[in-house]
Amino acid sequence: MDTEGTQDAQHTAAAPPSGGAHRIEPAVPRPAVPRTPPSPAVPPGAPAMPTAPPAVAGPPGGQSALLSWLRTPRPSAPPGIWTYGHRPRRAEEPDRVPARQLISGAIISFLCGWLLWSLLWNGYLGPYWYWPLQLLRPDSWAAARTSGDRTAFLVASNAYYGLWILGIAFVFGRLGRWPELIRRFITPLVRRLRDRAPAAAPEPASDPAQWPELRAHGAPDAADRLTAEARGGAMNDVDVARIGRAWRSVRAGRNSLASFTDTVLRHGAAACAHPSGQRDLARRTARHDLLAHQVRIGTAADHPRNPYQHRGCGCALEPRVLGTSLLAVGPAGSGKTTRLVRPVVEAMCLQALAGQCAVVAVGPAGSALGPDDAFDVVVRIGRPDPDCDLDLYGGTTDPDEASGILAEALVGDLAEQLPGGDSRRAATALAQLLGPFRAAHGRFPTVPELRELLDGAPSAVTALRTALEASGDQTLLRELDARARQSERPGDVALLLADRIALLDRPAFAAFFDPTGSTRQVSLRALDHPLRVRIELPERGHAEASRILARLVLAQFAECAVARADRSLFACLVLDEAAHTITAEALRGLQRLRSANAGAVLTLRSLDDVPEALRSALLGSVGCRMAFAGVTPWDGAPFAEVWGKEWVETRDVTDRQIIAHGAGMKAFHIVRQLVTGKAATSKAITVRTVERERWSASDLANALPAGHAVLSVTTVDGEHAPPVLVDLRS
Template structure:
């Protein structure tokens, strides 16, 4: 039976992780219920059908598209209520005055000229009194209607009716749209019918109507159908699996069809998860105001950086919903996700993941592969060096941080050649410390196994150890943080444990890694850098890049290094991304703050930010041209006695001197969000977020209510 790659010794299986969700004749797990556990079927399936048929119009980046109603790009001019009502009343009085003047003949007889031109005189002055009355009163009605149309347009009576009339009294109700035609109904699977798989489409449509299908089932089968289109699966295999298993076809290797619990709102048709609501604030573009704010793989593919103090909502408002969404995508065969956080941080229940690595916890079922599942000593040395001393490397251009990689490669290569595995943490520490017994034993083993050419690596290592400032001492000191009793059962390389490798991201796997933050803060930072380095190295060499890979780092303090920034910059082109949260940008070396903000396409500043952090965000968000109005009040000086008397009377009534107002309108360049505004004007529970999609579309900084 296929394993998930964590129960087998390294190198003893062809496929090291769970297989992707593709068509199968028989599920790869024991039989399961027709519906996810805890989610009973809906008798008529109407909620699912309503969800599937709901409109999802195209929208700007970050807009929650489910049921979205587009708004104009620019805010329509809204007349103040007092001005609107007074204008309507004045227009009515003017219209009444004009009608009175016409009716009483004060304007002469010119207004009856059209009637005289287009009707014969016998109609107007004949003996038929009834006909004459009908003609004249009909003409009066036409004139009255014309006057009403003119003054109604001038007085904006239509706006008054919409704002204060019966249309404003009735509550806004959604208009029930008619069901779509069968060839356009997604619940009828028209794409399958067009390809000749009508029996499979009928089985899926019947299960949808019966309430046996959920959003994950629809997304998973749609993903498998994409595999048929791309040639990864055959149509016959797909059709047979769907006809046999219905909505349970093409299962995820875990057999799960939903998560145990959901806290956020998800839409798997668009791939979005809703995080909040864009505030109705003048600083937000009008077409964003009041719209839901959502993220999906199209935005996470450019990576996300969220900065805010403790308690600002980074974990509960950002990391947890995103982790939940990506786990649903993994169940649908669309994504693989790795969530890294401190133990007990609240990043999701264990049964929502396929693999849970609880480092330093004696009950952990899985272990973490220290070398990332690679068999190349140079690659393993580069990743491990980044984890151990990446934060100590000089972030300035031109620095040489390859010495650590060279030192590790000089030891890992010979050790693997002799033992067909990499050294454990205690063994590698002894080699880095230059213990005579360990180096002598390795030298003898190389000679006995015929690897004399690798002895030169040990000779070079011993020569470097004799020089002051050897980086091997630093590596040994850092590695000592992992050579503690709490980690004695972890990072095993003998094949006796169940190591998880980030090479697994070729498949739709859900992984949670709990770091021992309490009591082992420095070791946790090393492990977080290790996971990030392994992630950026693994996703670049994936074969199937149609699977979105994402790493979520909850609290990346001490994790951002020069190599990490370069790795993040490469992720957009390989359909991968990272989500990084920080309490403050001070946790990042000053020379790396600008490159980090530039490498991430989505940037979020939460409430409670310091002005110093706000300054970095203000610089990266830049400036924009805006229209300003300068109003100047100039006191009016009366020259005549009558004018002076009027001014005195006006001052007595209003309490202010008569003034003349001058308004100057000009275009100025101002910061989109200043450091002071980010530090003091963002309400609690809110954040300012800018977005960029993988296609290059972008949204300006938006004030978002994360509680909405």
């Protein structure tokens, strides 16, 4: 059981040997760049040892960073909150007194209480405060200082003095707000000191580092081996997540316990490795928690608009919220790529190494989506001498399915200009050519061949007709005849398709989109494998072709993710700069992803890059929405509308100073001002409940600091969190 199917989908095979044409279906590719060979001390074939989780610092006392990471609590929290070491807060903000006023009031009340006790103890207020003890004590204690029961006298006297001290402390403590002072300043200090102290090791039955689930269900030998690997520093967080997924597959009945135990005993922390052999990324740029499947992207700002329970908490994304898809809008330089896309892609690559995810990252050439060695396949469209190619037809053998995907890519953005208002006519025209061509040649046409057929070139059409007549397929001949008749009508959609496919029939793309088998093609049909793919689009010099390819990948992903037989892996598409890719069909595809354990992350510089009729539908189709600093008011207006309004309580306070009459009242007001820090006033408070936008278009455009964004998330189960202002730099 090197992988034993636990990290791959069912029926996963190893990648075929080099030479000849092949697709990545059903094979899983190897890393995109050659890996550094292992040192002589490492057994042949074993992957290089990765480092410990870089996001977690080792605690004092000699305990390793991995053990501390495993034992750190992860309490339940609302969606979007970083749960690693999270301490839940109350839902509503308490009434807070300014720190200066709180400290000064506590000191003054303490001095007043000390003064009162000194006056009582020294008898300046008379002997009357002592008479309850004299009344209650027995007569035999009267001469306790000379011959009475001295012990009983001392106990009773000290208890009486203690009651007075407690009473004075209670009264002046309430006046000086001592409990609030302790909660705000003393308790956090004590908690920090306690966290720095070495923690005692938990009981084996509750210690995640002891792998208690394996021990409880018949795999104690495997648990002992993994425990030793964790304590010896030979394991990292990716290993923990990967072996945990393998164990869950055993518990689900997809793999045998004996095979799992044998693999763990033979390979230890390297058991059930990813098909690439990698166990970690060479470098991480974000904080990850693979036990909670989260990546931290920032901290919720301490802002009045943020819910109190979110303020100061870490903000994180995970598959259960990305499964509803995420749309991020912000101008260039606002941090969409570096502070959102890059961490999400990195998290998905780590989870792919743990056998939990398949990721396809798409962006312009040169965008910082991650290094080459973080991916299994890197497709650089438009670069000379490509190592990998993109399958233009999505790996399908069905002409109708291929026609629908290709029509969406070519003319999806022009659907309103087509007859009928959608791309169905274009898909029909393509099917009338792709079906006969595949029947005649056993493959789909190349880009030049498809362009000739769409243009109606006599030589191409005659050759295809001759091949079909030789095979005797009358049905496909009728399809070809129908295409010939429609080409004679004015406004035939094939002319538009030919113009669009001509954008891909350029010398820069001559080595790409070749279905003849001369190149190694990437097919998104392999999304049921833990695949890591990066596709670079030729944005410079071929902007329109780049948009066609972006729509093509989006359409293929939506189709292939839903068509997967095994949906146990989360499939994620990250499309950096999705301008002119949003169509009505794309929105329908995004809505289907939620039920297929898949999701997409889309970024836009402006909502103007989306047809006006689809902007509201786009914001309604995604469950996670993110507006970056610098958005315009007209971009912020749809966000403000979809985030809605909330009922808030407003207070109108009118202060009127109280004029003291008499020396006693003036003295009382002076003491009160010393204790509270405020002059004696009479307040008239008017409380109203009004409806207010959570974030207005003006707030989004003018009140967001640089490096911040407003984020709202929704889980696939329907749980949602209100929009939160996030500091992406922390």
